[in-house]
Amino acid sequence: MDKRALHLEDGTFAFPLYVKSIVDVPETHRDWYNPQADGDYKLKDPYWTELRLPFEREIERLEKAQADLAAKHEADMAQEKQARKQERINATLLSTCEAAGIPSGLIEGAIAMLSKQATFDVDDSYAFGSAPVIANSGGTLNSIETLVENFLDSDSGAAFRGKRRAAPSDGYFSSLLADLKARR
DSSP, X not given: OOXXXXXXXXXXXXXXXXXXXXXGSOGGGGGGEEEOTTSOEEEOHHHIIIIIHHHHHHHHHHHHHHHHHHHHHHHHHHHHHHHHHHHHHHHHHHHHHHHTTOOGGGHHHXXXXXXXXXXXXXXXXXXXXXXXXXXXXXXXXXXHXXXXXXXXHSSTTGGGOOOOOOOOOOSHHHHHHHHHHHHO
């Protein structure tokens, strides 16, 4: 609100502290203004204190409340965005550890160890919500899959490896071996 505005939004006279011309003031309130040396008219102090000062204090209070709400909104939005990123990171770590064959009872421990080794971030530059999670391990950027593979191949990840799976077969090679053993 302009402090020099003559009228409020509802059309009532706003009693500004200074007016350029006394003609702008309703006739019933012209005696409330004193002429100044520069040609302006100033609202007399008792009227200023009674009419305008509480109004301006209320405006200041409302403007501060609005600024506080805007700051709170921005903080809430930043917190919400961080929570979504952390949710994405946790889901990616969980699914990658499951896919790597880490036993379900050990996944939480594996994620804790991976979190000590690297920091994670979501690359928001991708469109359509398919933002990949990137691991930063000692200044090296890797995918989560690569980080989990390297962890499982390391000595510290040995305890988290699942059972080694045999190569899939349709039984053909097993039958050949059985035939060879039978011929002996």
